[in-house]
Amino acid sequence: MSVAAVFERTRAEGRAALVGYYPAGFPTFDESVTAIDTMIDAGCDIIEVGLPYSDPVMDGIAIQRAAATALAGGTRTREVLRLVEAVAGRGVPILVMTYWNPVEKYGVEAFARDFAAAGGAGLITPDLIPEEADEWLAASDEHDLDRVFLVAPSSTTERIAATVAATRGFVYAQSIMGITGERDHSPTAAPELVSRTRAATDLPIGVGLGVRNGEQAAEVAGYADAVIVGSAMVSCLLNDPDHGMERLRDLTAELAAAVTRRPIDA
């Protein structure tokens, strides 16, 4: 299923989509497959698979620690593609969130080809802005992949317009000026950013960074097309290895229920 089809469905159902992030290879390859299966079964509409990277400048401590474990366990680009292949075909689009260097090292065209062949739907690229993305724009066109760029509270109107023009799938609105990680307070800059972004595009808009529970997810679902949750998912297994999968299932179910709270005509 494509990302566009998911948003058609969630819009028809009058709710936001739930996007769950999970890093490949954490704590092991097989357990990351199980974790993603669990997230799909419990209600994630879209999955972001994290490609573990040695120098993750956008990531907070939870995702950094998970990525370090995955890297120490030998997870590399080919394992990530293998993971995508293992979890694609479950009726949920699989995106990969990756820093740019591993893609460039693999070869942008070759990565796009192999990722598409594995059943992947698109890439989220936190350190790639459209001005630097010519090769990726061409390869993603060639292989019909979505390309999710980010907008931030600091983005100017001109930059938002240029970024959404290069984007396909959905726009990732960074809810706060900061890095990934769970936060106690709801993102106060997000509603304005979503509104500014909506003025520039008809693409669905997902809000990420900082959402950790159903209450926050419901709030974000009130104004965004997708709620993106990462660190809270990862923390389930990071903080409680013995019962992590159950906690992950319960959290996903809580979040999935929360994003449906919006009335149909809202």
Add this chain to the structure above:
Amino acid sequence: MSPTQPDRLGHWGRFGGRFVPEALIAALDELETGYRKAFADEGFRAELDRMMREYAGTPSLLYEAERLSERAGARILLKREDLNHTGAHKIRNVLGQALLAKRLGKPRIIAETGAGQHGVASATAAAYLGLECTVYMGAEDVRRQALNVARMRMLGAEVIPVTAGSQTLKDSINEALRDWVSSVDSTHYLLGTVAGPHPFPLLVRELVSGIGVEARRQCLDRYGRLPHAVAACVGGGSNAMGIFHAFVDDADVSLYGFEAGGKGVETGQHGATLAAGTVGVLHGARSYIMQDDDGQIIESYSISAGLDYPSVGPEHAWLKDIGRAKYEPVTDAEAMDAFQLLCRTEGIIPALESAHAVAGALRLAPTLAAEHGDEATLLVCLSGRGDKDMETAARYFGLA
């Protein structure tokens, strides 16, 4: 495109650019606009010149190292950046950026540091200009460089040990970038070298380019001619870019950068990114970097913590590709031999970084002498003094 100026987005050929989170783009734009305006403002330039003269102690001396020259077989001129305040060329960069931060209305600066020299310089500039200062430093380096940590704290800076990743300089840069994403309204990231996203490579080069401007003028004044070659050590590449820039258009002057060959490039334990790295993206720019087949960053190694960095400024990558500058590795052993020779022949204890440049110059000298005879002249950037490296050197030579 002129080799010395990047395009609008900060590219030198295929290198440079901005590979950073979108959240930082507005700050980078603000920095670029701010620095171009500041540099066009006579008042700003005059204030910076005054600080450089009266506080930093520049222009630094150009010193003919006669006894070293005898041993080398060619005339060696040392650009004595080790005599600047805080003991290295770095003061030129930090004073400029700190003054700019003040002008941009940012009361706080953050910096990353490996061995601690850039951290000390940043803390110094912050104290001098009344700014708040936070320095990120690998936890391992915090333990090894206790004296520099004490210096930074004495100067009023907060030192934050970085426990993520390999706990080295590259992780300190990641942590500083994470801080900056969260604090960009009030904070300037005082990047320590000619690397990072545009406009940092250009901005830092402009601030340190006085090294080459001064040396070029000093050569002409004293000898009536330019040197045959200019040599500098290259980690991130700031002192090298600072001395190279004034000579880039002098086609008859050869430019040589000497990188950390560590235990030998063939061992994998080195920091020779230009000589042995591959093209990739790290810390916001495309350049030569040290990476594995999957694009994961490999830790670099050098006996000199200041050269221990797995990337290099993009303009160096460009100068290498167009053949304007040559880059060669110098091993720890070669650098330490040169270190000792400079101590014993000239009474100058160089930074271990600078010892790499001296070692490279000693390697070059016979070739230059064969080409140019008695007139053969080599200009070497002595980027810093060796006080900070005494413990390493004493251990290496069995003196402690």
